[in-house]
Amino acid sequence: MTAPDVENLLRELTPRVLGALVRRHGQFEDCEDALQEAILAATVQWPAEGVPDNPRGWLTTVASRRVIDQVRSDRARRERESANTTQAMQAEPAEVPDTDDTLLLLFLCSHPALTAASQTALTLRAVGGLTTAEIARAFLVPEATMAARISRAKQRIKAAGSTFTLPDGPALEERLRVVLHVLYLIFNEGYSASSGSELHRADLAHEAIRLTRLVHAQLPEDSEVTGLLALMLLTHARRTARTTAAGDLVPLDEQDRGRWDRALIDEGTGLVKASLAGPALGPYQLQAAIAATHADAATAEETNWRQVHALYLILERIAPNPMVTLNRAIALAETKGPRAGLALLSTLDSDERMAGHHRLLSVRAHLLEKTGDTTGAYEHYRRAAKSTASIAEQRYLESRASRVRP
């Protein structure tokens, strides 16, 4: 097996082995450290000496030994002054229980005591099997920064006294929403690449899809999990058409649809259709349905804007959010004309969350341009360009502005 194959295998095994370790020893923090050391050993040994017959068992045994050593030395330190003799340590069990604890681990990493930044980092390490250095590179921070963040996250979980069990009832539902949000954030981080390391950040989108597939495999009946997976696939399908070779943004209506990934679109569309047949309707499903509607149109002109608008309307009702209203205004402008879109936008002016937001400014600029008000469009494109923190977006908005310059 080549080194990259070994790497992929290790990443697949990470959550399953870690789950088994935590189940056996408790102490998430120690188990996670021990597994990282075992993985390091495997990365060196396996490509050279061959992969063991039971790689999962190998990792579990090696990591288990380290956890026990750690516990033993901690205990020895505590008891150095006391007369008590050390209790016999639990023997290493030869059997590896065959349960998939990926979901339990995801719940643990999405612990409510953690910030979103810590939740994403810990998820990538404990479930995704990425090294701290890889996560640091993906988030464009030094390794020491990421190491401190992950270590703090593990301490918080320990302090919160979390048990390794799935919550039930409404608590399960609530925690699952957090897990999905964390996966969504990881995907977005990869998708909204704006500088230098696009390559690494695209890997994050890929990783988010892989992890969401794991959740989907465990909860195939949950329509929001299905919806999120579909949304990611449909969005990821457009990745190569989304920017030019020079890194400039290409808006949806100008993208070369021939470059969209048909296989991902077909899979995503299939998932959306299946999930919409379910009993409940959630925000991820609706966003996926909107993405599927766009994917369905062979050209931008053929877009079924009436359907897009209807889906945004439902989304606005079940998950009110000014960004949703903003997107609905675009769809409304396509069906009822730019003035109708502008009228809807004006309802957002009093919303504090949108004050000076570059998206509100750029959508208004776009609609003003369509009404023929080039002066207003120019001014709004310029203001939007000043407000964004993304270089690619700024370049795009500046080019729009110079196109309508009065």
Add this chain to the structure above:
Amino acid sequence: MQFLISLHINPAVLDALTDEEKAAIGDGHGRFLQGLKQSGELISTQALVDPSQAAVVTVRGGQPVVTDGPFLEAKEHLGGFYLIDCEDKNRAIELASRIPDAAIEGLGVEVRQVMFADGHLVEA
């Protein structure tokens, strides 16, 4: 999200502080730095030499000319910065408010989001 917290100092204001006040600022920065390291939010921090040591470089007709700085004819000058990676702008503002300079009249603490980054991140 990455933010630059820049510290705008006024040498006259700093000179007027008592030794205790100066020591308190130093301790405050030490504690702030320690907290940032532990939470995993620090990318890097640097402090600059006195503005009187600055050189202003201009090129006119292809010829470089160096004059004594600082460039800005202001009372306040960039004294240093913290480069951080945190949850959002609110968190960056919350962190900035813990910097001792923020509580001293005449010293400025400014928060701005980073838009582009390149180059190797120096390990502390």
